[in-house]
Amino acid sequence: MCIRCGAKREPIIQKNIEHLQIQRKGMVIDMHIIIVGCGNVGSTIVEKLSKEGHNITVIDTKSEAIKNITINYDVMGYVGNGAGYSIQKEAGIEEADLMIAVTDSDELNLLCCLIAKKAGGCHTIARVRNPVYSREISFIKEELGLSMVINPEDAAAMEIARILKFPSAIKIDTFAKGRVELVKYRIEEGSVLCDQALKNISSKLKCDVLVCTVERGEDVYIPDGNFILRAKDEISVVGTVKNGMLFFKKLGVPRARAKNAFIVGGGETAYYLAKQLISIGISVKIVEKDRVRCEELSELLPQATLIYGDGTDKDLLMEEGLPQAESFVALTNFDEENIMLSLYVKSISKAKLITKVHRISYDELIGGMELGSIIYPKYITAESIVKHVRALHNSIGSNIETLYRMNNDRVEALEFIVKEDSPVVGIPLLELNLKPNILICCINHKGNIITPGGQSKISVGDTVVIVTTTTGLHDIKDILKG
Amino acid sequence: MNYSVIRYILCRVLEFAALFMALPFIVGLIYRESSAFCFLYVIAGCLAVSLAGRRFKPKSNVFYAKEGFVTVSLSWIILSLIGALPFYLSGEFPTYTDALFETISGLTTTGATILTDVEGLSRCIQFWRCFTHWIGGMGVLVLILAVLPLSGSYNMHLMKAESPGPSVGKLVPKIKNTAMILYGIYLMITVVEIISLMFAGLNLYEASTLSFSTTGTGGFGLLNSSIGSYSTTVQTIFIIFMLLCGINFQIFYLLLIRKPREAFGSEELRYYLGIVFVAALLISINVRGFFEDGFQAFHHSLFQVVSVMTTTGFATLDYNVWPEFSRAIIFLLTLLGACAGSTGGGFKVSRLIVLLRSIKNEIFSVIHPRSIKKIHMDGRIVEDGVIKSIQVYTMIYVMILLGSFVLVSLNEFDFVTNITAVATTFNNVGPGFNMVGPAGNYSAFSGFSKLVLMFDMLAGRLELMPMLVLFSPRTWRR
Numbered sequence: 015m016c017i018r019c020g021a022k023r024e025p026i027i028q029k030n031i032e033h034l035q036i037q038r039k040g041m042v043i044d045m046h047i048i049i050v051g052c053g054n055v056g057s058t059i060v061e062k063l064s065k066e067g068h069n070i071t072v073i074d075t076k077s078e079a080i081k082n083i084t085i086n087y088d089v090m091g092y093v094g095n096g097a098g099y100s101i102q103k104e105a106g107i108e109e110a111d112l113m114i115a116v117t118d119s120d121e122l123n124l125l126c127c128l129i130a131k132k133a134g135g136c137h138t139i140a141r142v143r144n145p146v147y148s149r150e151i152s153f154i155k156e157e158l159g160l161s162m163v164i165n166p167e168d169a170a171a172m173e174i175a176r177i178l179k180f181p182s183a184i185k186i187d188t189f190a191k192g193r194v195e196l197v198k199y200r201i202e203e204g205s206v207l208c209d210q211a212l213k214n215i216s217s218k219l220k221c222d223v224l225v226c227t228v229e230r231g232e233d234v235y236i237p238d239g240n241f242i243l244r245a246k247d248e249i250s251v252v253g254t255v256k257n258g259m260l261f262f263k264k265l266g267v268p269r270a271r272a273k274n275a276f277i278v279g280g281g282e283t284a285y286y287l288a289k290q291l292i293s294i295g296i297s298v299k300i301v302e303k304d305r306v307r308c309e310e311l312s313e314l315l316p317q318a319t320l321i322y323g324d325g326t327d328k329d330l331l332m333e334e335g336l337p338q339a340e341s342f343v344a345l346t347n348f349d350e351e352n353i354m355l356s357l358y359v360k361s362i363s364k365a366k367l368i369t370k371v372h373r374i375s376y377d378e379l380i381g382g383m384e385l386g387s388i389i390y391p392k393y394i395t396a397e398s399i400v401k402h403v404r405a406l407h408n409s410i411g412s413n414i415e416t417l418y419r420m421n422n423d424r425v426e427a428l429e430f431i432v433k434e435d436s437p438v439v440g441i442p443l444l445e446l447n448l449k450p451n452i453l454i455c456c457i458n459h460k461g462n463i464i465t466p467g468g469q470s471k472i473s474v475g476d477t478v479v480i481v482t483t484t485t486g487l488h489d490i491k492d493i494l495k496g
Numbered sequence: 497m498n499y500s501v502i503r504y505i506l507c508r509v510l511e512f513a514a515l516f517m518a519l520p521f522i523v524g525l526i527y528r529e530s531s532a533f534c535f536l537y538v539i540a541g542c543l544a545v546s547l548a549g550r551r552f553k554p555k556s557n558v559f560y561a562k563e564g565f566v567t568v569s570l571s572w573i574i575l576s577l578i579g580a581l582p583f584y585l586s587g588e589f590p591t592y593t594d595a596l597f598e599t600i601s602g603l604t605t606t607g608a609t610i611l612t613d614v615e616g617l618s619r620c621i622q623f624w625r626c627f628t629h630w631i632g633g634m635g636v637l638v639l640i641l642a643v644l645p646l647s648g649s650y651n652m653h654l655m656k657a658e659s660p661g662p663s664v665g666k667l668v669p670k671i672k673n674t675a676m677i678l679y680g681i682y683l684m685i686t687v688v689e690i691i692s693l694m695f696a697g698l699n700l701y702e703a704s705t706l707s708f709s710t711t712g713t714g715g716f717g718l719l720n721s722s723i724g725s726y727s728t729t730v731q732t733i734f735i736i737f738m739l740l741c742g743i744n745f746q747i748f749y750l751l752l753i754r755k756p757r758e759a760f761g762s763e764e765l766r767y768y769l770g771i772v773f774v775a776a777l778l779i780s781i782n783v784r785g786f787f788e789d790g791f792q793a794f795h796h797s798l799f800q801v802v803s804v805m806t807t808t809g810f811a812t813l814d815y816n817v818w819p820e821f822s823r824a825i826i827f828l829l830t831l832l833g834a835c836a837g838s839t840g841g842g843f844k845v846s847r848l849i850v851l852l853r854s855i856k857n858e859i860f861s862v863i864h865p866r867s868i869k870k871i872h873m874d875g876r877i878v879e880d881g882v883i884k885s886i887q888v889y890t891m892i893y894v895m896i897l898l899g900s901f902v903l904v905s906l907n908e909f910d911f912v913t914n915i916t917a918v919a920t921t922f923n924n925v926g927p928g929f930n931m932v933g934p935a936g937n938y939s940a941f942s943g944f945s946k947l948v949l950m951f952d953m954l955a956g957r958l959e960l961m962p963m964l965v966l967f968s969p970r971t972w973r974r
């Protein structure tokens with residue numbers, strides 16, 4: 015027993031044993047989650063987690079915010095300071111499995127988590143954005159016993175960097191610890207894929223990948239072999255990293271990463287992004303209109319080129335060689351400026367565009383402008399917290415290893431672990447009586463990634479990736495009818 | 497207005513109606529009564545319509561407060577129309593209007609009857625009469641929320657529109673679990689009452705029907721003399737269970753999760769019990785001369801007080817003949833009603849507490865014009881929005897009461913009959929005074945008056961707003 019946690023250790027272990035016992039009875043338990051702060055990030059998390067059926071309690075100092083959130087979602091709300099012990103107790107901290115603190119204040123978030131940890135012994139997640147703390151984050155995380163610390167700017171930068179590594183994709187998600195990729199890609203006019211039936215594609219291109227969803231206009235399809243692709247369809251392709259690379263190479267799509275990046279706006283996100291890009295050998299140019307900030311950045315990032323000037327000045331951008339840039343990232347603090355800049359760059363060059371947008375509400379409109387990849391920092395923050403919660407939930411409940419929501423939440427891609435004998439094991443997939451709109455995309459059999467055909471079988475110990483429009487699957491056996 | 501979701505939920509309501517009617521059908525089979533087959537026809541009809549209606553899935557899940565209110569009031573109206581069919585088909589009720597009045601009176605847990613001879617009914621019809629109380633007590637949509645996986649955020653709008661009380665507090669974060677806990681407590685109380693009544697000498701049929709009437713705080717009995725001919729023990733059991741069902745169910749939940757301090761600290765509970773005992777004491781002093789000893793006087797006073805205050809409407813004797821002072825107190829209790837979040841109807845004790853405190857605040861602010869003072873209840877601040885909505889509620893309450901009174905007066909009955917008939921149906925109590933007293937019934941009223949009273953019962957049960965929203969032209973305008 016360690017001195018810091020003292021007797022608090024015991025209840026945690028007991029709780030886990032209880033969970034295991036319930037799990038054995040074949041039930042899926044929902045977690046009790048307390049969320050402090052319901053701003054943009056908080057409400058996005060509430061939206062996602064309440065859809066997944068967790069018991070959620072929210073705390074905020076503004077009664078108006080609580081009122082809105084309890085009307086729109088099936089959650090319980092308390093008004094008060096989330097760092098208060100009495101209000102945490104009222105919200106049921108003793109029975110809670112997880113505390114998520116996402117208020118505007120770093121210190122408040124850390125205090126919330128600290129108190130929750132001491133009072134309830136639950137898992138804790140805090141949003142900490144101040145770079146002063148960020149640099150020491152591993153120390154804070156360790157000492158305060160936090161399960162996860164999220165920095166929105168850093169998370170956004172990571173996402174941007176990932177896209178820049180593979181500029182043709184709209185979005186990349188990974189399964190099987192990074193060995194399988196789910197790549198979203200828009201078919202261009204005149205591509206080999208245009209007007210092809212899916213069953214002909216793998217023979218034509220001679221590579222082993224699976225198209226698992228097709229988004230055409232408003233509709234999302236889970237296609238079968240006879241589905242015919244058209245230009246401007248957004249397809250999601252599942253396959254191993256190697257096969258994926260081959261697939262895009264045969265399509266004539268450049269998979270090589272951008273060699274340089276042109277960043278407008280030198281905020282925190284730009285700093286984190288530049289740092290990452292420089293470390294993988296991409297040269298970075300940052301345009302920033304505040305002289306002091308420029309000097310600060312040039313101290314922090316000696317390898318980056320810092321340009322002091324207004325990023326919306328057309329002549330300046332031309333002078334700095336914008337047409338030669340392979341990728342362009344708009345990171346100013348104004349959504350309108352970012353969108354304008356990206357539209358302009360689109361008209362003069364073929365650079366990969368990344369646009370940062372804060373307001374989530376108009377994402378459909380912005381998505382229609384073909385601005386390349388749009389980054390919503392708050393959305394990314396919420397998304398990574400939700401991912402962490404799913405992983406946590408998995409460790410105490412269902413057999414889902416990873417879960418991604420795609421195409422406006424209408425499609426789920428899930429990775430299941432087949433832990434024990436279940437009705438799907440050992441039977442050729444062709445003979446399984448599957449629910450409609452379910453596609454088994456790949457099977458990870460002892461490290462071998464198999465793109466399944468009709469004769470493939472699932473065995474115990476495999477992980478299986480499934481794409482479906484049916485929500486609420488908890489176990490691999492849920493894919494069967496009846 | 498999203499009609500497809502409303503249609504979908506209404507079809508589900510029909511399925512539940514069919515499910516509920518299976519019980520009286522079984523009772524009818526056991527006693528070999530021909531009326532049982534009326535239920536079978538209605539069940540078949542409900543299932544056919546709901547299967548047809550559910551073929552098409554709702555196009556979108558858009559569901560706001562407006563849809564919530566409309567769905568709730570429509571489902572109560574549909575449930576009433578369906579529930580009246582077996583009564584009418586069995587031929588034991590003279591007209592469909594009468595059958596409908598009886599069903600609405602049952603579902604809204606009023607207990608006002610148009611029958612002159614209750615004992616003449618067949619058993620399955622009697623069972624269905626009492627069972628409607630049980631269904632209406634907690635509300636059918638709450639049951640649907642508890643059982644069916646209605647995904648989406650719209651369930652809160654439904655719960656809000658159906659639950660009695662000024663503000664809906666969830667017990668646990670999820671509506672589904674809250675609804676399950678509420679029905680669990682409800683079912684538990686009912687079962688305990690059935691068992692206690694059987695120990696006191698009643699048979700299973702009597703015990704269960706009367707328990708449905710009590711736990712739903714309804715008031716339909718099996719005998720013309722209501723509860724008068726049962727033994728004192730049985731009457732005492734009724735007192736206890738009526739009193740329990742008039743309490744906010746949240747308090748039972750707090751007791752279940754072992755938080756007795758918060759449960760007993762509830763101000764509404766204290767006021768409720770206080771009012772019951774003070775009223776019983778005053779009446780028993782007032783009617784001392786009618787009984788042999790003090791205990792009898794107190795027992796009967798307590799029974800009538802609890803019965804009226806919880807809006808049940810059972811009676812052990814005809815209190816219509818009591819002195820004016822006692823009648824006045826009983827009339828006031830009729831208007832007041834039980835606790836918020838209970839199965840009882842009426843104005844609700846918690847609203848009274850907030851109103852009294854806002855009056856006190858207003859007087860205080862006249863004396864100290866610059867003072868700022870918030871209203872507290874159970875150690876929490878009552879927000880201005882809640883206070884305002886309670887004040888508006890009170891205005892609407894009085895206006896509907898007076899408006900219906902004027903309409904019912906067309907019957908040319910005496911003043912007391914008219915005003916108490918409206919007050920007692922509007923608050924879901926049942927018996928009033930004079931012609932509609934505990935020994936009387938509503939058969940003499942004209943068809944139009946019955947319609948007005950039916951509206952009052954539904955409006956009272958659903959806490960005014962849903963019915964007003966349904967009949968407001970603005971709701972239906974595009």
